[in-house]
Amino acid sequence: MKLRETKEFFQNELNGLYEAEEINNFFNILIEFYLGLNRLNFALNPEQIFSIEEYQPILNGLKALKKNIPIQYIIGETEFFGLPFKVNASVLIPRPETEELVQWILKNQSKTKNNLSILDIGTGSGCIAISLANNLPNATVYALDVSKEALKTAAQNAELNHVNVEFIEASILNSKTWNSYFKNLKFDIIVSNPPYVRELEKEQMKANVLDNEPHLALFVDDEDSLKFYKAITQFAVDNLKDKGCLFFEINEYLGNSMIQLLKDYNFNDVVLKQDIFKKDRMIKGTKKG
Ligand SMILES: C[S@@+](CC[C@H](N)C(=O)[O-])C[C@H]1O[C@@H](n2cnc3c(N)ncnc32)[C@H](O)[C@@H]1O
Structure with missing residues (x-):
């Protein structure tokens, strides 16, 4: 599945639960944490394909976000x-x-x-x-x-x-x-x-x-x-x-x-x-x- 399609799916699933900017932010945090991709990587190569196994942690993150679990607990870290x-x-x-x-x-x-x-x-x-x-x-x-x-x-x-x-x-x-x-x-x-x-x-x-x-x-x-x-x-x-x-x-x-x-x-x-x-x-x- 293409990265761009995953992002669209992610946005649709969370639409109404969070603000659009927040959803994008969550997506960026998750792809950086689990796939090692920053915003620029995504912008330069949105058609990049990953396997369903590679997407799994992001889909798990999506499930957790739907249950209102804070993104910091999902990835288990934050910055202070x-x-x-x-x-x-x-x-x-x-x-x-x-x-x-x-x-x-x-x-x-x-x-x-x-x-x-x-x-x-x-x-x-x-x-x-x-x-x-x-x-x-x-x-x-x-x-x-x-x-x-x-x-x-x-x-x-x-x-x-x-x-x-x-x-x-x-x-x-x-x-x-x-x-x-x-x-x-x-x-x-x-x-x-x-x-x-x-x-x-x-x-x-x-x-x-x-x-x-x-x-x-x-x-x-x-x-x-x-x-x-x-x-x-x-x-x-x-x-x-x-x-x-x-x-x-x-x-x-x-x-x-x-x-x-x-x-x-x-x-x-x-x-x-x-x-x-x-x-x-x-x-x-x-x-x-
Ligand atoms: C508002 S949190 C602050 C955590 C951290 N210092 C921060 O600023 O993010 C309050 C902390 O006080 C601790 N706490 C609650 N009751 C306490 C008690 N009776 N004695 C000592 N610590 C307590 C909690 O476990 C919690 O970690």
Whole structure:
């Protein structure tokens, strides 16, 4: 079957489920991943013929797309901060707004500072910890998650990107699981993108996120929507060095509550920052020295 015909079939099958541009994008990703063809190869040789066996993974991808499975889970990888990351159903697919958080942390940091120690809480795929380790070669980076499966994937990603990150399996909500580990450790930077989507916001979410991404990574009860932020801020009070910085990705609707929270815990220089879509998305505070 010709490549052009396969593309037409693919477009017809997904028509109405996704925007035309998105469908083309999916097709390009799949032919690049499974057939090693980029956009230009397709444009130059649309009549190229492949066997049904060669097309099989693309047809499987099509089936999965019809079930709303995100393309990143279908091919099992994505890119974050210019680095490759393995992803699967146990980890959240890293988001562009989280790249902005990493960028902000790096801007606040000298690349050459020695003995910098960093902790990422709720590491998931490891995207924040690993990109920081990659860009701050003198830093010692730790990353914590409650999910064993997520930590397995994060460890693979650290290896894939040739960085050292120390992974810790613990629940940030239960000090018994991490108390002894952090007894003698103090950090210059603590960062977290914890679960922050309230149940009441579920309705606004796309089916591909809701049906496929881990709910453990996404949701928090409406009644105590800042519970992760409170626990992590208290942890930061106890475990940051003096003048150390706490960085969070936040729910766009909770910017003011987050400012208040950091002030209540006596953080200085509290800065709320918007993402490129002008949504309140990040906050930082500095521990008093
Ligand atoms: C929003 S995801 C962030 C993942 C990744 N850091 C990112 O930015 O893409 C939140 C992460 O917190 C983890 N998590 C949920 N409850 C936790 C807990 N009680 N203690 C530690 N981590 C937890 C989830 O497993 C998930 O990996």
